[in-house]
Amino acid sequence: MNRARNINRIIRRETHSTRTGLSVLTAVLLLAACLWLGTESVLPLLGQPALLASPGRIAALAAGLPQAVLPAALAAAGTVLALAGAGLLLAAATGGRRGRRAMSSNRAALVVDDEAIAAAVSRQVRLAANLAPEQVATTITRRRALVTVRQTSGITLDPAALTAAAAEEVAALGLRKTLPVQVRVTAEGAVGR
Known part of the structure; x- marks a missing residue:
């Protein structure tokens, strides 16, 4: 073969x-x-x-x-x-589906867990928005990455910039199939850090 x-x-x-x-x-x-x-x-x-x-x-x-x-x-x-x-x-x-995705590689079979993708996307969004770790949560579904951000009270965040940061992180992973990113900034704020 x-x-x-x-x-x-x-x-x-x-x-x-x-x-x-x-x-x-x-x-x-x-x-x-x-x-x-x-x-x-x-x-x-x-x-x-x-x-x-x-x-x-x-x-x-x-x-x-x-x-x-x-x-x-x-x-x-x-x-x-x-x-x-x-x-x-x-x-x-x-067929059943595990929470894993294939990465692009010509030399080996590379598979990454959805939880690892979620952690990487959350970290990138958190760094881009200068937020605490508990203010960003990412869920990987079958078709997309859903990022929920609780902004710090009194500070408004740009959802487009956060979406761009999350999409850049997903693109850097080099997944075989594209994973669209959806960022939602909640109305309730968190106490600043």
Whole structure:
């Protein structure tokens, strides 16, 4: 395989999470149900009493269910089962995402954590505005970096300058995909330092 393909595969592995836990849980639940039904089917052949209910009793209960249970309860149970199935299908179709991003490099697979990006952006905005560390908070979402700044009471900040400082820091990181920056200066101020 060529080097670029290996790098892309490693980056994909590091930035996306698997659905192993959900798959194992679903498989264990299905296996337990199949084992129980298999055991219930074999016990009458051996002349033993059923553990919970014999297959004939289960079939009779299932056949009499519409008359024994309110239609609203059946509809609610069907809705819950349908939502669980849709959730499993959605989890299978969409890949999980870890809080990491790939950096540009031709020589190696470089991945940086979203928390490290947030700390770097917060530091740069804090230095540009001459603020205390607790006055700047950055959150990295799937599509952008959201910077929240609490200005010092009596001092107005220029959001455009802070946005430029944050965007410059993100650009300096050399991420493969651009990460837009949004800076929000809150109306409430903090006591000066």
